[in-house]
Amino acid sequence: MEWKENMTKEEFEKAIQSAEDTIRTDYVKKLKALESKLPTQKTEKELALEQKEKELLAKEREYKIKDMLEINQLPTGLSKYISAEDIDVAGQEISTILNEYLLNNSHKPTKHNNGGDTVTKDQFKSMNYSERLKLEQTNPELYKKLSN
Structure with a gap:
């Protein structure tokens, strides 16, 4: 509503109310736009579900690692210490490394009798x-051979 010199009190109050409504509407729009940018807070149930999901994924990964170790004939106790992304490749590499280590550090006789x-x-x-x-x-x- 527009301002006029000889407005009645009712017209004047309507004009003020209209201006207030316009300002309030603008602020509500701006407030909602800002609120939509804020991160939403998760409820206790959502947080609990996320925690359970993480635990399940960790267990699944542990079982996959144990299966990979069994396939490569390695001790399954190593699963606690393996955190590789590609489990199959890690299994082959670990198997190769351990076999080489065991082969290189195994007992090698120093005296040979060669018959x-x-x-x-x-x-x-x-x-x-x-x-x-x-x-x-x-x-x-040798004793039998020499004693005859």
């Missing part, structure tokens, strides 16, 4: 009883 006689017939004849007994206990095949 050769370390004691000759003449040496056997010159041995005393205790030496022959020791030879019989350590290498019975």
Whole structure:
């Protein structure tokens, strides 16, 4: 409504009310626009559901890792320490690494007998009883061969 010099009191109040309504409408629109930009807060149920979902995903991942370890004939106890993204590739790599480690660090005999006689017939004849007994206990095949 427009301002006029000789307005009645009712017209004047209507004009004020109209102006107030216009201002209020503008502020409500601006307020709603700002509220829509705010992040929404999650309820307790939503937070609990998210937590359960995370736990389920973690369990599923743990079982997948254990299955991968079993397939690669590795100890399933390692599943606690594996957090690779590609589980299948990780399983193959871990298997290769552990097998190489075990192979390189396993017992390797330093003395080889190669089937050769370390004691000759003449040496056997010159041995005393205790030496022959020791030879019989350590290498019975050689003892039988030399005693005939």
